[in-house]
Amino acid sequence: xxxxxxxxxxxVTGGTLAGADATFVGVTTDSRHMSPGGLFIPxxxxxxxxxxxxETAVEYGAAGFLWKKGTKLPDALRFSSYVxxxxxxxxxxxxxxxxxxxxxxxxxxxxxxxxxxxTKDLLAGVLSQRYNTYKTEGNFNNHIGLPxxxxxxxxxxxxxxxxxxxxxxxxxxVLADIAKPEIGVITNIGEAHIGLLGSRDAIAQxxxxxxxxxxxxxxxxxxxxxxxxxxxxxxxxxxTLWIGDGVRASLTLQDYHSEEPSGSSFKIAxxxxxFHLPVPGAHQARNALSAIAVGDxxxxxxxxxxxxxxxxxxxxxxxxxxxxxxKLVIINDAYNAAPLSVRAxxxxxxxxxxxxxxxxxxxxxxxxxxxxxxHEEVGAAAAxxxxxxxxxxxxxxxSYARGWLLQQGDSNRPVRTARTAKEAAQDLKQVLAQYGxxxxxxxxxxxxxxxxxxxxxxxx
Numbered sequence: 001x002x003x004x005x006x007x008x009x010x011x012v013t014g015g016t017l018a019g020a021d022a023t024f025v026g027v028t029t030d031s032r033h034m035s036p037g038g039l040f041i042p043x044x045x046x047x048x049x050x051x052x053x054x055e056t057a058v059e060y061g062a063a064g065f066l067w068k069k070g071t072k073l074p075d076a077l078r079f080s081s082y083v084x085x086x087x088x089x090x091x092x093x094x095x096x097x098x099x100x101x102x103x104x105x106x107x108x109x110x111x112x113x114x115x116x117x118x119t120k121d122l123l124a125g126v127l128s129q130r131y132n133t134y135k136t137e138g139n140f141n142n143h144i145g146l147p148x149x150x151x152x153x154x155x156x157x158x159x160x161x162x163x164x165x166x167x168x169x170x171x172x173x174v175l176a177d178i179a180k181p182e183i184g185v186i187t188n189i190g191e192a193h194i195g196l197l198g199s200r201d202a203i204a205q206x207x208x209x210x211x212x213x214x215x216x217x218x219x220x221x222x223x224x225x226x227x228x229x230x231x232x233x234x235x236x237x238x239x240t241l242w243i244g245d246g247v248r249a250s251l252t253l254q255d256y257h258s259e260e261p262s263g264s265s266f267k268i269a270x271x272x273x274x275f276h277l278p279v280p281g282a283h284q285a286r287n288a289l290s291a292i293a294v295g296d297x298x299x300x301x302x303x304x305x306x307x308x309x310x311x312x313x314x315x316x317x318x319x320x321x322x323x324x325x326x327k328l329v330i331i332n333d334a335y336n337a338a339p340l341s342v343r344a345x346x347x348x349x350x351x352x353x354x355x356x357x358x359x360x361x362x363x364x365x366x367x368x369x370x371x372x373x374x375h376e377e378v379g380a381a382a383a384x385x386x387x388x389x390x391x392x393x394x395x396x397x398x399s400y401a402r403g404w405l406l407q408q409g410d411s412n413r414p415v416r417t418a419r420t421a422k423e424a425a426q427d428l429k430q431v432l433a434q435y436g437x438x439x440x441x442x443x444x445x446x447x448x449x450x451x452x453x454x455x456x457x458x459x460x
Contacts, residue, residue, distance in 0.1 A: 222241070280351065319345070
């Protein structure tokens with residue numbers, strides 16, 4: 001992690017050092033995680049002001065802190081060492097940007113509407129077979145999390161795989177300017193954030209900011225089946241590799257198979273090599289193609305790539321298969337949801353081996369004027385799949401149910417609705433009790449705000 005002086009911070013942020021200069025190791029924006037000798041950066045949010053916690057940070061041993069100009073300094077801090085800046089959030093970003101320039105590393109940036117986190121994990125699994133590799137932890141993929149991720153690196157890291165999220169135009173440009181990626185991966189263009197951006201074309205434009213940032217000698221890994229990307233201009237000197245289906249594709253998925261209880265295998269068209277994943281889903285295998293492509297570019301052998309994929313450590317609540325008993329299997333994909341990712345999860349449920357398949361689907365958020373229609377369409381998709389029961393949860397549960405009922409025609413497969421995860425957990429227990437000794441496979445998928453992990457915890 002970063003080891004520097006407060007005077008260095010002042011120089012790269014345009015700030016002013018107050019008090020004695022001091023050396024610090026590490027940075028945090030949360031005083032509860034303050035380590036002795038670290039730098040505390042107080043951020044200002046809608047409901048909090050980090051300046052209120054500077055005294056606590058100093059009590060915990062902070063070597064110094066940042067302070068927003070014009071904010072009254074408490075008497076208890078007047079003899080402390082700190083750097084006064086115009087904007088503490090911008091100072092955090094400027095510090096990370098300067099520190100990134102000093103690191104002899106390669107950065108792989110990953111964005112997309114769905115699959116960013118899984119692809120990040122798969123990339124790290126492949127690249128760690130040859131390089132000392134860091135990957136974004138948790139959801140540190142925004143204008144605050146990404147700078148903190150960079151500041152946690154040290155010069156032993158050779159490759160950093162950094163996830164880049166966004167909710168509007170211009171945000172990925174800011175992240176890319178800080179991280180300076182040489183390799184950019186776009187997983188797909190879906191409907192996530194369409195309520196904020198207005199169209200899939202605008203979403204594609206926002207994601208393309210990563211590719212537009214790449215330097216000559218870099219590489220862009222792109223989905224071959226996405227027409228919204230095909231006419232966009234790649235920077236001069238940047239190589240393009242198309243992944244997936246289509247005549248442009250460099251790597252195409254072939255011979256995908258689901259493997260019980262919780263894995264899958266596939267080949268790449270034109271190659272006899274078999275790759276194994278500890279997670280089901282053809283969409284995850286397509287994500288793995290991006291990881292293999294980056295590995296090819298960086299000199300990781302296919303044999304090493306296969307080893308890395310087979311042993312990859314995946315982030316929790318992303319296609320996490322839990323065998324609770326011989327009669328109950330849970331597919332925990334409760335971290336987030338958008339139309340594209342829910343359809344992919346339903347495909348996994350369809351391929352699962354069981355007597356009864358139950359889809360527990362929570363609200364999909366940030367869909368704007370398309371919210372009702374998209375919930376109805378995904379409800380219909382659930383009916384088309386092999387789901388035997390739909391349990392819809394949240395504000396838009398009725399829309400899911402309406403699509404399910406309209407699609408199934410003469411079929412009489414049951415649908416239930418619940419407003420909260422707690423209510424859904426109790427309903428699901430009743431549903432499972434009806435099937436006695438039959439083997440039930442339960443897919444749990446919804447946006448984070450719905451909190452469907454509660455359903456998983458109750459079942460476990």
